[in-house]
Amino acid sequence: MHDTLTQAPHTREPRILIIDDDDIYSELVERALRKAAPDISVVAAEDGQEGIDVLTGRAANPCEKPLVILLDINMPRMNGFEFLKEIRAKPELRNHVVFMFTTSEAEEDRDRAYDFGVAGYIAKSRVGPQMAGMTELLKSYASTVILPG
């Protein structure tokens, strides 16, 4: 007999982990979600290393199972690519769904991100101040996508 997926989409922690050294972006996402999807909250990390600490419960604001991770590229200590390399190498972290969320529109960065198996590449300049598309995407993820266990 097959195991069935007992996890309903909405039972996952309704939180987004945003890893960005500029705190304006976590605030931007937070503000947009507050209006469009108030049940989804935001946890912020300043760089890749802090992101890993948050995911592994070693940070003051742990978030071990975020819906998705929004990831910037250029950051001190550990940049976005180094973060991806790190989590993809760890069995307990490798299945996280990551969307790049970056100012870089360089093809090289886009290709490199997809090589790391990210779910999407979002350019900060394209989302617009109201972040409508972004919040819809995050809401849909929360309500319809069955995420890894």
Add this chain to the structure above:
Amino acid sequence: MNQHFPPLSVVPSELAPGAGEEDEAFTLIFNNSPYGKIIIGEDGIISAVNDLAVKLFGYEKAELIGTSIDQLLPERYRHDHASKRAQYGEDRSARVMGQGRDLTGLRKDGVEFPLEIGLTPFTTSEGPMTCAAIVDITERQRTERRLREVNAQLEEFTYVASHDLRSPIRGISNLIEFIREDFEDGQLDGVLKNIDRMEARVHSVEKLIDDLLTYARAGNRAVQLEPTSLSEILSDIIAIEDIPDGFAVKVEASDEPFDAARTPLTTVLRNLISNAIKHHDRDEGTVTVTARLQDNQALIDIADDGPGIPENARERVFRLFQTLKASERGSSGLGLAVAQRLATGHGGQLDLVPSITERGTTFRLTWPRFTRTDLNA
């Protein structure tokens, strides 16, 4: 031995072979060619060289004529040159030699130089001959290398301009939106804070533009040499540098005088020392500078007992802004990039010394003790 031109059966048949006028014309064209020219027989023996070829290889004409072409090649290429010539003998056609390969010539004084060679075969009553036209491409290669460097810098510059400048501006535009939103909602608490955040970003863009200009100018090396010593330069830096309480800069430097491009060397050292202090994670620390002259270089080690640079970040510390948080960007972040650019621009080098201990970072700067004037070419 005399220059021996082959009889002119190469000239079209309507011109009588050996005719005096044609010989003279040939000699004139051959000698005044803008290329070095060497005529060799099937056996690889040189039968004629023009003035430029003689100059390129640093010989006297008489030293080359009647000898093998092989002496103009570096030793390592000689062994299969005869078989290459034989191959060529089977398919004689005008061509550029060694396309896609780097050809190297050997001067009489042992110096090698890059060259390009065009081969033109012709037949005389004395048998098949080949005229090699030779161009010294040292200068071209140097220009190409310089061009590649400049392009790489330009690419980096563009990347910085597009990312690091755009990023605070995008931040400002978001903050404007936050303020608008808060006004509409009557939430005025955060407004002032967000105006401050905007202001910080405006300053950071201004600073960034200043720093980028500094970085761009770091490539212009108008070298002014001054007699100085490493100990003098370092004590000047320490006298001016604002060293916080708890920090010490220990210097052990040679006071042997040498001629140095003092301003850029001082800038590099100051950047390295202030960086070591700025990025220290404790309230107390020591920066140790050891500077000595060795052979034709000044060798300077700048070692700190700070947190060290993680293995995965070591390759990017010299890139623009790589080590900084967005909120700090513009306050600094160009120090190492400028230092490295100044060092290489003046014929020196700046490297991170592989770390053997968990903490601490050591940079090694090498700086030419005798400034190479050819770098200005």
